[in-house]
Amino acid sequence: MTNLFGIFNHTIPLNLDERITIIHGPNGFGKTILLRMLNGLFNSRYLELVTIPFSEFRVEFDNGEQLVVTQSIENTSKTKKHPTTLQLFDSGLSKKEEFQLIDVASDSNSVEQMSQVIESRIPETIPINYEISFNLSTPEILSFSDVIHRFNKVFPKQLRPINPEPDWFVHIKKSIAVQLIEAQRLFNFSNVLSGGEDPRITSVAAYSEELAEHIQSKLAEYGELAQSLDRTFPARVVKTTAHPDLTGEKIHAKLREIEEKRYCLIEAGLLNQDEDPDFQVDRSIDDTAKSILSVYVEDVENKLRVFEELAQKIEILKRIINSRFCYKSISVNKEKGFIFQTDDGKQLSPENLSSGEQHQLVMLYELLFKAQPNSLILIDEPELSLHVAWQAQFLKDLQQIAKLVNIDVLMATHSPDIISDRWDLTVELKGP
Incomplete structure (x- = not known):
């Protein structure tokens, strides 16, 4: 980052070995801004870039290629346009591609004008602020940038800030998923409530419902697989010959292992107590029984495997x-x-949890259930509302989750308790 706010130059190397990088520094040095800009670039929220003064924002990939966003901050006149340009450089720093992201004055007047156009010309949306609008004709939430993308033609020509993305940039964005867990994470804008003046619902309530839907989806997948296996079970049994090494003892051990997996799934809330009831097997069984049970064991293992990843996360x-x-x-x-x-x-409803408890639950849920594998997760101020004892445990929990979900994490914090004894994972943002 060069000339952020006309003052700061920051370089943040990611820790690719341990996959967690922590940035810290005084207030006002740009920690949150850097996370927002990364999220804005890779999630097409370009107004995050145009409303922030900087000269150059550079992202380098492990193959040596670089994405560079540039804009001019020399002229601060409200009537002056500041083109924001994205360039792609190869590993030899030769320019390969160029694309003008936005050509709009980076001042609040332009944002206000666009908000007024949205409200007057797109009646099915309700501007909440320059980032969030609700589409009431379909149960859908659109960011301010999303609205501009979708309804670009309704804007006067001078207020059309978003250019169509070229294929090369679309390809880059598909290769890396970036997700921001914001400091404001207790309210969720993903559902539109009918009636009422406040369209927000608590994130814990939204995620509770979302988890139930996720479980129901897995149960449906489990049911479809079970039907398919049951339908073909007789034919497969007829074709199966018991392996000479398959003893009654081994089958008994397999069935015991299956029962342990079933118990874990019941504890996770994924199966009912009476599903696939256990039964005892005589260790001295003939080859016909061995053939039948070997197919049965394989089928049950395949069915239970549907829940494996979800059960680990729960x-x-x-x-x-x-x-x-x-x-x-x-x-x-x-x-x-x-x-x-x-x-x-x-019983307590999720909304009756304390602020700190909700913060903890929301962060864990987003990391475990919403993060895509091989994605970069940005976390802003994970310490908010957390007791110092919880802060001290957060990094250890994060390391375990990052390994399970297969993610990289870049987080911004003020808390030495979050960092604990892992200052080797930190990057300090310094003044000019």
Whole structure:
């Protein structure tokens, strides 16, 4: 980053070995801005770039190629346009491609004009602020940039800031997913509520419902696979010959292992207690029985494998939450999602959790269930509302999650308790 706010020059090398990088520095040095700009570039939210003064924003990939966003901040006149240009350089720093992202005055007047156009010409949207608009004709949320992309033609020519993205840039964005977990994470704008003046709902409520839907989807997949396997079971049994090394003891061990997996899935809230009931097998069984049971064992393993990844994530979520929350515990229900219960047996709705508890739950959920494999996750101020003891444990939890979900993390923090003894993972933002 060059000349951020006309002052700061920052370089942030990512820790590719341990896959977690922590940036820290005084307020106003641009920690949150850098996360927003990365998210804006890779998620087509270009107004995040045009409203921030800088000279050059450079992203270097591990193959040596570089994406460079440039703009002029020399003339601060409100009538002066500042073209924001994206360039692609190869590993030899030769320019390969160029694309003008935005050509709009980087001042609040232009944003206000575009907001007025949206409100007057696109009646199905309600501008909440320059970042969020709700589309009421379909249950869909659109960012300000999304609205401009979709309804570009309704804007006067001088207010059309978004140019169509070239194929080479679309390809780059598909190769790396970037997700921002913002400091404001307790409210969710993904659902549109009918009636009421405030369209927000709490993130914990939205994610509880989302988790239930995810479980129902896996159950449907499980059911379809079970039907397919049951339908072909007789034919496969007839074709199967028992392997000479397959003993009654080995089959018994396999069935015991399956029962342990089933128990874990029941504990995770994914299966009911009475599904695929266990039965005892005589260790001295004939070859016909061995053939039947070997097919049965393989089928059950295939069916349970549908839940494997989801069960791992739920187990980690429950373990962390139940080790942190005082006098209450979390379980998962396939109809309701999160279930919280006090030590005296009373149920709590997710919205009745404390601010710190909601922050912890939302961060964990977004990392475990919403992050795509091989993506870069940006976390702004993970310490918000968290007790210092929780902050001290956060990095260890994050390392385990990053390994399971296969993600890289770049986070901005003010908290030495978050960093703990891992200052080797940090990059300090310094003044001029």
